[in-house]
Amino acid sequence: MSPTVPVSFKELLDTFELVSMANPLGEYQAFICRQTGKIYCHSDSEDFAEITDELPHDVEDDEKYIAVPDKRELDLGKPMVLDFAREFLPGAFDEVRYIFSKRGAYQKFKALLVRKHALEQWYDFENKATEQALRRWCEFNSIAVTD
Structure with a gap:
């Protein structure tokens, strides 16, 4: 697979x-x-009508196009939260693990972060982990990036 035009x-x-x-x-x-570096975005939902492109007819061709992953595909959900708790909230790790065994976990996790005065630290950690994971995904998929 050859590298794409920079994205x-x-x-x-x-x-x-x-x-x-x-x-x-x-x-x-x-x-x-992969040939032009253009990102095509698509949704059938009215909520995204303004930011929806018409997809190329051959978008299913894996040699020409690659789907942009979501957070779960890059393990940026629960695994990232547990990594954060292990590093920055070791005394609350079991509580965080319990929170994420139930529904509504992120809301409860954010409340815990506010109580522990760690919300900004979480946002910094999340942003860095997201950027690193997305850059690794790009490298793995031979996607050249700028900026």
Whole structure:
């Protein structure tokens, strides 16, 4: 697989965040064209009508296009939270693990972070982990990035 034309990392990160936000319902997809570097975004939902492109007819061709992953595909859900808790909240690790064994975990986790005065630390950790994971994904998939 040959490297793609360079893709803006900022644009890819923004697209990744949108795909991750919408994908519990599978409402949003994005693909990178390996030949032009263009990112095509698509959704059948009215909520995303302004940011939806018409997909190329051959978007299923894995040699020409690659789907932008979501957070779960890059293990940026529960595994990342547990890594954070292990490193920054070791005294609350069991509580965090318990929170993530139930529904509504992120809301309860955020409340715990506020109580522990660790919310900003979490956001910094999450942003760095997301960027590192997305850059690794790009490297693995021979996607050249700029910025």
